[in-house]
Amino acid sequence: MANTVWHTKLRVYLDLIRDDLGHPELPDLWETVYRTDRLYAARGVPVAGRDLQCGGVCQEAGVEAWMHLRLRAGRREAVHEKAEDEERHTLPMSDEHKAYQERIVRVAEEDGFRADSEVRTRVGRSWIQTDTLVEGADGRRIGWEVQLSSAGVHGPRSVRARAAKAEKNGITPAWHTDRADYARRNDTQWTRSDNLPAYVIAKTGDLRVVSGFRALDFWRCDVRAVYPCPNGVRRCGRFHATPKPRDVLFDDLVRRTAAGTIVPVQFRVGGTTHRFWVTDADRDRHEALRSDDTQLPPVPEPDPSARASRNRPTCKPSLPALSAPAAGPELPAAGVPAQPAPTVAETAVQSRGGAQRGPHPALHPSGLPDQLVALQQTATDAHLQLQQLDDLEERDRQRRVWLEAAVVVQAAVTQYARSKGLNRYEVERRLRQVVRHPETQPGTPL
Template structure:
């Protein structure tokens, strides 16, 4: 039996747990539907030819399961499956491994400062969305985790794309996790995979590694020095491309960073296939910039050095040594310039260094010159988008590339001089220019 019924003629879900069947705008709906079903029964119409089907588990699995209505002596309303195999689909027990994953997702979310719940049923219009574990993330972000393990059917869920699309349409970011390699190779949603592990291992607080479904993007120029083949099928097109590379990530970190918006889903088309996986929000932003105009040069990725804890005390940055008297003027530190020496027979006070003023700062705390360069690059890009003539676009594109390269060089110099991460500087710079109303103004 089931309490969610799909009416094929009215094309609505009926919730038998509610007096109005979930449709207060249609008074007397139960009497009408039940009376019609009884009339079908009295006339010997087969259940399969009536208007009612299972609207819960069976419909989610892509199965048309005919049903009929029954009214108990105590007034309880029931919808009964015609076939026993459809009824059994509702009583499949949840495996211990599935429960362990649900508990681990909730624990990781709470440790990251987020909230969540399991087996969440969300009302969407006239239907519902059933989510294994729903995590409430930052800024209204909602991550719906669905776990499909080896205990599932051999062909897997048949309606993944439909369920994922329905979740996305209603503000839930779908996140499907499995331990089966054949599920992970599907492209109907963003699948992640861990090894096939027993429940007691999944439930532990130790590291649980995700071996599939997370990527980092390698941005490169398609010239004679490139190590990848051109995705456009030409010899060398001299444009810029992105290539996804697999990268492991810890499951707990994945849960927390997806809730924080630091790891996001993306669709990446290769040939005629659309691949779906997870990447960092930084890679997503760089990919969007690349797609906006494929001649754009993305920032050069610095080598990723894993951070390690250290028991050593922090060290201070040593100051620059004072220049020797014989050092040429060009080798003097940029911030200390000596005044011209007076004649030898003149008695004067000791020479005092002249301190050059620091560069002007923008209200955001970034150098004003850096902000002006980025603004000029954005203006050049806007001009490029407004041109229709092919020759004019080529000329304006070259202007944009020159300014963009100047911005990248300036960002690198500023980051190195201040001991900052250049990607954080670049991200902050773009936010200051493109979304000034949302910036708190914290200096970098």
């Protein structure tokens, strides 16, 4: 229920607390509006056709929440049509919800994208309210909606309508939850992580998405196939694609949806349309397969940024303290494909006097290898230069330079932490402190 009602035809707000509804110039306004609403009800007009909307919390959230009027014990009341709109007035935003919003904004901005929470987008006479909106590459906009365990037993009932409205207005909907029953729905592309406390979600360690991302397995329907034919025949001899669940890191999902390398798809199986996320390469192969399933689509080049992480997940918040031996192994840029010319990061290491090949690389006063510090310094410098550019073409070029350097340093941190048996998150945090705040770092190793 609510006290403020918006009349869509009269274009006025009705304050039910006041006898004159806030409009002394309109005598008998309550009797007129109430009798009209009762007449609509007697004729079977649905609530959405009675010209009354919530003019308070729901309207501020950009949601069209339809209402009807009633009298209870002589008290005027406006009642929401949907229970989820009613809950919006009573359920405050949880700390976990805020932690997800802050994490999305932080990750997007670290990659050079713009992001903000509780964004209202004007659509005709109404609004679209987005939990967190990320302005990605090439004008791409990703609208993140977070629905956690506190959202109710049955979950939001207007997901499909809200997602369709967002898509119609150029916003790619991305709904995230920690509930398995929400994630099994097919009304939009749902992703799911484990149910975690707010302080764990807010960490910069690995937050794993366990549902909603798929890898497409392309195969020929012959006697050697391990999947049944989706056409219901024994073996048709054509090529098909089968989605297989894959884990992905939440931070990578935010970055790559904004960059366009992870995209939403609709995959039809029988009479059911499944909605999930795949890489853009799998999407392109699937579209090629749908146009001609007599040939197997070509395999794309491997994506170096799609490697799995071996870091401790954030669902294990109790982590041992960081401790490292005095010497560390040599740190090549593991997992980065070879190129004819040295990468930006490799050139930077050489110019900064990086560690020479050998069993005992030089150490920084912090106890970290010099080469690791040089790689992080290169990525940090590239990011600072990106923030100083205004020209779109120059920013796009510099962003690629920064991403290349970031991939190299992430691979090096991963290899170093794995070889020393350390928590990768702690190594990365200490490395960034050493580079960004060298004046505050002690001169003794870790």
